[in-house]
Amino acid sequence: MRYTSAAAALLASAVIGGLGITPPAAHAQAGPSQVRAAWIKTCTDKKNDTTYPCGHWQLITRDGGKLTVKDASTTEIDGKGRRLDDAGLFAISGDGRVIAYERAGDHRIVVRQAAGGPVKVLAASLVPKRYGTSPLSLHLSPQGDRLLVDSTDEKERVPTKVVTIATGKIVELPAKDSMNGFSTDGGEVLAQRFNRDNTLTLIAYRTDGTSVRRTPSQVVANSAMTALAADGKTVAVIISGDEEAKKVPRLRIYDLETGDLSAGVDLALKAGQTPYLAQWSADGRLTVLVQTGDEGSTAVVREFTVDTETGAATQTDKYSISKTRYAFRVAGE
Amino acid sequence: MKIRIAVAIAAGLAALVAAPQAAQAMPHDHHDGIRYASVKGCTVKGEQRPCGEWRLMMHSGEKGSLPDAETIAREANGKSSHTQVAPIAVSGNGRRVAYFTKSGRLAVRTMGGGVKVFAKDALPRVAQYDVTFQLSDDGGRLATVFATNKAVKTRIFDTATGALLGSTPGGQTLLGFSADGGELLTEVSADESVTDLIAYSESGEQLYRATPPQIVAANSPSALAADGRTTANVVMGGAKSQLVLYDMQSDQIIAKRKVKLPAGDLNMIDWTGDQQVTLHLVQYPDGKANKMTIVQIDTETGAVKVRDHYSLLKDSYVFAACGG
Numbered sequence: 136m137r138y139t140s141a142a143a144a145l146l147a148s149a150v151i152g153g154l155g156i157t158p159p160a161a162h163a164q165a166g167p168s169q170v171r172a173a174w175i176k177t178c179t180d181k182k183n184d185t186t187y188p189c190g191h192w193q194l195i196t197r198d199g200g201k202l203t204v205k206d207a208s209t210t211e212i213d214g215k216g217r218r219l220d221d222a223g224l225f226a227i228s229g230d231g232r233v234i235a236y237e238r239a240g241d242h243r244i245v246v247r248q249a250a251g252g253p254v255k256v257l258a259a260s261l262v263p264k265r266y267g268t269s270p271l272s273l274h275l276s277p278q279g280d281r282l283l284v285d286s287t288d289e290k291e292r293v294p295t296k297v298v299t300i301a302t303g304k305i306v307e308l309p310a311k312d313s314m315n316g317f318s319t320d321g322g323e324v325l326a327q328r329f330n331r332d333n334t335l336t337l338i339a340y341r342t343d344g345t346s347v348r349r350t351p352s353q354v355v356a357n358s359a360m361t362a363l364a365a366d367g368k369t370v371a372v373i374i375s376g377d378e379e380a381k382k383v384p385r386l387r388i389y390d391l392e393t394g395d396l397s398a399g400v401d402l403a404l405k406a407g408q409t410p411y412l413a414q415w416s417a418d419g420r421l422t423v424l425v426q427t428g429d430e431g432s433t434a435v436v437r438e439f440t441v442d443t444e445t446g447a448a449t450q451t452d453k454y455s456i457s458k459t460r461y462a463f464r465v466a467g468e
Numbered sequence: 469m470k471i472r473i474a475v476a477i478a479a480g481l482a483a484l485v486a487a488p489q490a491a492q493a494m495p496h497d498h499h500d501g502i503r504y505a506s507v508k509g510c511t512v513k514g515e516q517r518p519c520g521e522w523r524l525m526m527h528s529g530e531k532g533s534l535p536d537a538e539t540i541a542r543e544a545n546g547k548s549s550h551t552q553v554a555p556i557a558v559s560g561n562g563r564r565v566a567y568f569t570k571s572g573r574l575a576v577r578t579m580g581g582g583v584k585v586f587a588k589d590a591l592p593r594v595a596q597y598d599v600t601f602q603l604s605d606d607g608g609r610l611a612t613v614f615a616t617n618k619a620v621k622t623r624i625f626d627t628a629t630g631a632l633l634g635s636t637p638g639g640q641t642l643l644g645f646s647a648d649g650g651e652l653l654t655e656v657s658a659d660e661s662v663t664d665l666i667a668y669s670e671s672g673e674q675l676y677r678a679t680p681p682q683i684v685a686a687n688s689p690s691a692l693a694a695d696g697r698t699t700a701n702v703v704m705g706g707a708k709s710q711l712v713l714y715d716m717q718s719d720q721i722i723a724k725r726k727v728k729l730p731a732g733d734l735n736m737i738d739w740t741g742d743q744q745v746t747l748h749l750v751q752y753p754d755g756k757a758n759k760m761t762i763v764q765i766d767t768e769t770g771a772v773k774v775r776d777h778y779s780l781l782k783d784s785y786v787f788a789a790c791g792g
Contacts, residue, residue, distance in 0.1 A: 332703045332710070333686035356682050357661040374660045382659060399660075
């Protein structure tokens with residue numbers, strides 16, 4: 136999401152205020168303060184030919200620049216504090232202005248403006264002592280004002296936590312649910328639950344603790360990804376393309392309250408270009424990201440704005456990520 | 469009727485042929501039918517392979533064999549595959565068995581009756597291990613499914629005459645015949661990452677095609693009722709197990725019945741009456757013979773009745789149980 140108007144700049148300031156951390160004045164405007172993605176380098180252990188993350192997390196800014204996040208941990212740790220061969224936790228808000236990560240040294244989760252400035256250290260309880268940061272993943276809301284700390288511990292002991300950054304307030308969501316992400320305004324979290332009867336239920340959790348849930352048809356349950364709009368009920372459903380069958384990815388719109396499902400449209404993308412991230416913008420348009428380039432080759436990320444009525448896709452951004460990467464996270468992921 | 473690599477069985481066809489049973493009035497008089505067919509396994513040159521003849525284990529406790537049946541599958545060119553098991557299937561009522569003869573022909577034998585050897589060109593020339601047989605509950609119909617890389621149509625035969633009745637598209641998973649053998653049910657991966665169910669007439673005409681709800685698609689396999697449109701499937705979940713009835717024509721779940729099932733993994737599901745679904749449940753206890761429990765579910769009430777249970781021959785390499 137880009138802020139180009141004066142009003143948007145004001146909005147951005149408001150959000151920064153809401154974050155409760157002081158932005159450096161020089162970075163309070165659009166431009167270099169927005170980041171597209173973060174990545175971390177790979178190194179190879181020649182003894183056993185395994186790879187591991189090394190160096191610092193790097194930010195790729197909207198204007199093509201680079202920033203290094205020196206205090207972000209390179210790797211995760213387990214419950215005994217041992218470093219693992221998985222990249223440290225990292226997330227970027229949908230608007231590219233806020234980052235959250237696992238801090239080197241104490242492995243606490245922190246949040247700050249992408250452009251720089253002081254960090255806000257979040258509650259120590261977000262990292263379960265039993266497991267360290269290893270089962271966790273971080274997701275920032277589109278405006279960076281809320282953080283989702285999802286846990287994939289096998290025993291489903293650790294609840295998902297939603298942190299309102301300005302206040303530090305933590306809301307817990309059921310450990311057995313897996314998280315799809317925030318709604319556009321950050322007001323809801325879309326989750327899914329795998330039921331004992333092998334079906335999957337979609338659930339939108341609201342901030343007030345209430346929720347809307349429905350067990351959808353196969354096409355929604357088997358989709359590549361879902362994205363919740365600001366209204367907390369409209370779900371964009373992206374269906375995988377199939378290169379072998381020469382079928383392009385499709386889009387359907389699902390209403391979580393009524394169960395209504397649109398007939399769907401083909402997206403004007405190639406069969407192999409199944410988006411791996413979809414986000415509704417505040418004005419009701421849908422943005423999708425397509426990534427190409429396997430491990431060991433340069434990753435190219437393309438951003439498209441999709442017309443939900445026709446499936447027409449307009450490329451709005453394109454950037455690459457080094458082939459030396461171990462892992463990367465894009466804004467809004 | 470599916471061949472399960474893991475366990476096996478044997479039976480004595482010869483014994484069956486010698487002792488024809490007179491009473492055939494009851495379609496499900498299992499007492500004179502085959503419970504299952506099994507072949508032993510042994511290790512030759514370090515490789516596991518089937519050994520000896522197919523053994524037919526009868527409800528009466530008798531044991532027969534199928535001396536004219538191939539146990540080791542042949543390649544498309546007729547040479548032995550040495551290690552692969554040749555296909556076999558037992559009808560739901562246990563009265564008929566389909567197999568390849570030693571001379572490579574398709575055959576269906578009736579317990580206490582004769583054997584129908586099919587025409588040489590009844591089946592396409594493919595490796596026998598790429599062929600799966602399924603018989604209808606009464607054994608009157610045979611479907612031959614080909615798991616070749618290139619999709620080959622499934623062929624449907626009348627087992628009394630050997631006549632080819634029709635074919636259904638290749639590349640689909642055949643789930644089985646309807647209760648009366650008049651239709652077939654298949655499952656296929658469709659566009660948009662969903663699984664569809666399709667009902668065909670025995671002549672290969674598509675009757676219904678539906679994208680069922682998750683609770684059906686995610687708890688495969690389904691079985692088709694005699695009406696050719698109602699399916700049954702089971703959600704296996706211990707105390708929370710349920711039978712799900714689904715109408716392909718209206719795309720509606722008709723009923724969900726809580727069912728109390730004995731232990732075991734689902735091996736087969738078949739309609740065996742207008743209000744009856746039969747399950748084969750198998751257990752694989754470590755170091756012991758596999759156990760089969762067969763239950764009948766009343767589709768109206770969900771009441772479960774154990775029809776039969778037995779331990780499979782411990783030396784079974786592969787077995788094929790009757791379906792109904």
